[in-house]
Amino acid sequence: MLLLALDTATPAVTVALHDGTSVLASSNQVDARRHGELLLPAVDRVLAEAGTRLDAVTGVVVGVGPGPYTGLRVGLMTADTFGLALGVPVHGLCTLDALAYEAAGTDLGGPFVVATDARRKEVYWARYEDPRTRVTEPAVDRPADLAEAVAGLPAVGAGAALYPDAFPDVRGPEHVSAAALAALAAERLAAGAELLPPRPLYLRRPDAQVPKNYKVVTPK
CATH class of the missing domain: 3.30.420.40 (ATPase, nucleotide binding domain)
Known part of the structure; x- marks a missing residue:
């Protein structure tokens, strides 16, 4: 087992690699506005620190929230992309x-x-x-x-x-870490538990909304 775990449901951009027994490497950065910018470089750092390649990963674990729409979808879309590219399962886990x-x-x-x-x-x-x-x-x-x-x-x-x-x-702690996410997922998978699908747990509508009663402009 080699699990790549990531979570962007909170201001923390966090990534870890877990071999089913322990965490091999991890990265944690707190920046609520740079999830998309920071996530992939963090994945590269974690893989380099562990001395392995992305194609060695056998499963992906992603925090499904609850969390704000914009940050949360960065992690979920990245996890889905890795799962499709590698042909490995993607597991969801509640960030809380x-x-x-x-x-x-x-x-x-x-x-x-x-x-x-x-x-x-x-x-x-x-x-x-x-x-x-x-x-x-x-x-x-x-x-x-x-x-x-x-x-x-x-x-x-x-x-x-x-x-x-x-x-x-x-x-403490204030923010979630992918190391904890990976360890919990590894524990539950080893026990035969079924994890969540990698789908967002938003709990409310996005902050950005289409304006109501806006005027439609059509060409004359």
Whole structure:
């Protein structure tokens, strides 16, 4: 097994290579506006660091979000392209699940919440019983509306860090890493679990909309 993992559902542009046992190489850069510019060079760096070639990859893992439309589609389209070019399977994984899995090294001590920045003064979030077990579906909400659902729970993720009134107990990490994404995917595949299809989990419509009631101009 040689999994190429990537995620662009958050401001992090993150890539990793996993051999089914451990992470061979990884790259993490945080820049919400340069996903398309940074992703492929990151893939090249990871392959070079691992001393291997793209055609040695046996599977691709991609974070399906939830995340903003523009950034998320960069990773998904890249993963689909690699899968088609290499003739290998492309597996999807919830980005929040990977962030929860990465939080296993922190002292959470029980149930917790993962929250990423959804912009528009909202967060993408889900509740977890432990780093491997999500107990609610991913959702998008205003932090002020989550008081009852997250009361008393520690929180992980940059979305939580933005709203201390709603999430007073914030732990690391802030952003997802492809290393965690790959490790979780490898663990689930080894257990015979079926991963998600590589399709975007948007949860809401794109920010860019076609104007309503716009005037159609036709030639005379």
